[in-house]
Amino acid sequence: MKRGLACLLLAVCCPLMLSGRGTQRLAEKTAAAIAEIMADRFNPRLSVISFENHTELSDIVIQNFYQILVSRLESSPQKNFDFSDRMVAFANGKGRFNSRRLDEIGFLVALKMLRSGPHVGVGITVFSRLSDRLAAVRYVSESIPPEELRVLDLPEPAFASAGFSMTARLEADSGLMDVCSQTEPNGNMRHYFLFPDKVDVFEWGARRMVRLMTLPLEWPRPFAPARHVEGHLLVFHNPAGTWLIAGANVAEKSLVFLRREGNWEAQPALDFVPIRHLLINDVPYLAGVRYAAGRNYFRGGLVLMPFRQGFPDPERLYEKPLPEAFAVDFTAREGRLTGLHMVDREYRYRLFTTDFEDSIVNERLRGAALAALDTDWVALSDYSRGKDRAFFFKTSDGGTREVYAADFPLREIRFISPGSWENEPGFWVCLENAGPDRSVTQLEFWRKQSVPVPEAVAPAPQPEEMIDVQD
DSSP states (O other), rough: HHHHHHHHHHHHHHHHHHHHHHHHHHHHHHHHHHHHHTTTSSSEEEEEEEEEEEEOOOHHHHHHHHHHHHHHHHOOOTOEEEOOOOEEEETTTEEEEEOOOOOGOOEEEEEEEEEEETTTEEEEEETTTTTTEEEEEEEEEEOOOOOHHHHHSSOOOTTTTSSEEEEEEEOTTTTOOOOEEEEEETTTTEEEEEEEEEEEEEEEEEEEEEEEEEEEEEOOOOOOOOOSOOOEEEEEEETTTEEEEEETTSSEEEEEEEEEETEEEEEESSSSSEEEEETTTTTEEEEEEEOOOTSSEEEEEEEEEEEEGSSSOGGOOEOOOOOOEEEEEEEEEEEEEEEEEEEEEOOOOEEOOOTTTESSSSSOOOOEEEEEEEETEEEEEESSSHHHHHHHHEEEETTTEEEEEETTTTTEEEEEEEEEEEEEEEEEEEEESSSSSSOOEEEEEEEEEEOOTTTOOOOOOOOOSSSSSOO
């Protein structure tokens, strides 16, 4: 019986195992053809800027093929070139790519996917920007059986839950609007909790949150109470001291405080909500948006305020038209702006490059909350009721790829904020019960799981699962 069962399993699995090599071979042939074209060039930089699907294969199949191709291009042992992955999304048979700073790319690659029966082929065209002419044209093909194409046609990544994990969980008072983590000059990590009437400042110690102080908030000319109170908190250091800026949809102005010599001093209020402190052309700026009065979305428009000589300069305010949005955040590398991410009023995740080229990252997803890390990750909550989900996108060279996901059954995400826990970057996820009783607010910290190495030091003990943030 066992022998017969083993033979049956072998008969079923062998065709799939053998057919699984077809896509890999096609990706390897495509990568090898590109490497051959680049072989006689000295350390060139290249990027795919066009990818079209002229087959009946689904967009998901093409996306999965492209990921295999990128992996081969980035890990090829004989590679003598620097590959930049700039794909933002693939939908309706065409890829969308970030065209920001193409002047830094020496060779541009266009791909076309074709099919004839079981044979799938890729047309490769390479253009040299240095000589302003075509450098090479190649065509490679491979037989890919229908079984393998069905395996590739996955509606979601099979490894979606393998990347980010929860490392801390806290209980907080209801009404929590935002969390900001900031490393102090002495190396200690402080966590700032924004409520409608105060900011609580905590440090983690003795396996519990220790409140250091409470900063009361008095909003100038507040609106009538908002149905859904929302806000944003920004804390950063510069030579003038430590700045704390709190904005909310309950008032037109954002409150500004500066800490010098241990004392918090009120500063002139700002008429927008700063989201990030960034460098643009080596000049520090506050980048932000404005809430619609008493509403849970931002009015259209990006606001940039120079931060010269350590202080805001409201006389030199710059504004850029943008769509109305439920959530806005920025990605930056070494403090320099690389992209603007938003969830618009139609719940679509959109990316704006530094040249303000607009693209919809994923036509399939509808999001709500959004946050970005400087370490090339963006978290987006699902637009759903009764249960929620977070999607984690990898951003590099201006491109955006959905890689991981996490489920939150019977709970809904109120907001997501970038932060840090035990010196590890990640996301604060604020959750509420999906039922009528929303008095319990949980705050979870999610970070990217690190890949273990043989000599790795044993990880530190995890904090207690439930922690009362109140004294």
